[in-house]
Amino acid sequence: MSHPAHAEAHDTHDHDHGQCVAGALARVEQLCAQKGLRLTPLRRRVMETLAQSHVPLGAYELVDRLAAAGEKSPPMSVYRVLDFLVSEGLAHRIESRNAFLACGHVHEAGEVALFLICESCGATREVTSHAVGRDLAWAARAAGFEPRQRVLELNGLCAACRARD
Numbered sequence: 001m002s003h004p005a006h007a008e009a010h011d012t013h014d015h016d017h018g019q020c021v022a023g024a025l026a027r028v029e030q031l032c033a034q035k036g037l038r039l040t041p042l043r044r045r046v047m048e049t050l051a052q053s054h055v056p057l058g059a060y061e062l063v064d065r066l067a068a069a070g071e072k073s074p075p076m077s078v079y080r081v082l083d084f085l086v087s088e089g090l091a092h093r094i095e096s097r098n099a100f101l102a103c104g105h106v107h108e109a110g111e112v113a114l115f116l117i118c119e120s121c122g123a124t125r126e127v128t129s130h131a132v133g134r135d136l137a138w139a140a141r142a143a144g145f146e147p148r149q150r151v152l153e154l155n156g157l158c159a160a161c162r163a164r165d
Contacts, residue, residue: 020052020054021048021051023051024047024048024050024051025044025047025051027103028043028085031088031090042073042078042081045066045069047090047091049062049066049069050085050091050101050102051102054101054124055122056094056101056122056124057100058098059100085100085102089107090103091103094153095153096117097117107128108128110134111128111150112129112133112136112150112152113127114152114153115152117153117154117155117156118156118158119157120157125158132152136150
């Protein structure tokens with residue numbers, strides 16, 4: 001069923017951050033339990049830190065935030081955790097920022113993740129669309145192309161920054 005893009009409550013201005021963090025941690029715990037994967041303290045802390053920020057964070061920013069919270073982690077360990085979170089669908093890499101963001105939900109087949117990135121405050125909101133996914137799949141097939149990643153990034157101004165201007 002096609003429906004328009006819908007927000008996944010990742011706007012920094014209109015939701016409960018505690019609920020975001022709890023949901024992200026519950027997702028990583030559930031996935032690790034289901035797949036028999038080890039949820040290391042570092043994996044938990046990186047996921048928690050990503051979920052606390054709705055601005056994409058680079059690996060070194062994560063290292064700095066972890067250090068400020070009393071957890072010294074080598075950058076390579078943080079990169080390994082980020083690779084794990086992205087490969088398991090728990091986080092997204094925002095290519096244009098070379099940074100990472102916690103994923104708030106499980107993506108359905110045919111769905112495209114659209115990241116709305118505010119050029120002013122950096123807030124990044126994830127929305128999804130089956131219609132965009134369908135159109136992109138059609139265009140790719142017509143060109144004989146098989147896409148591997150179904151993520152788009154859009155830069156602009158969020159509602160809060162537009163209201164301030």
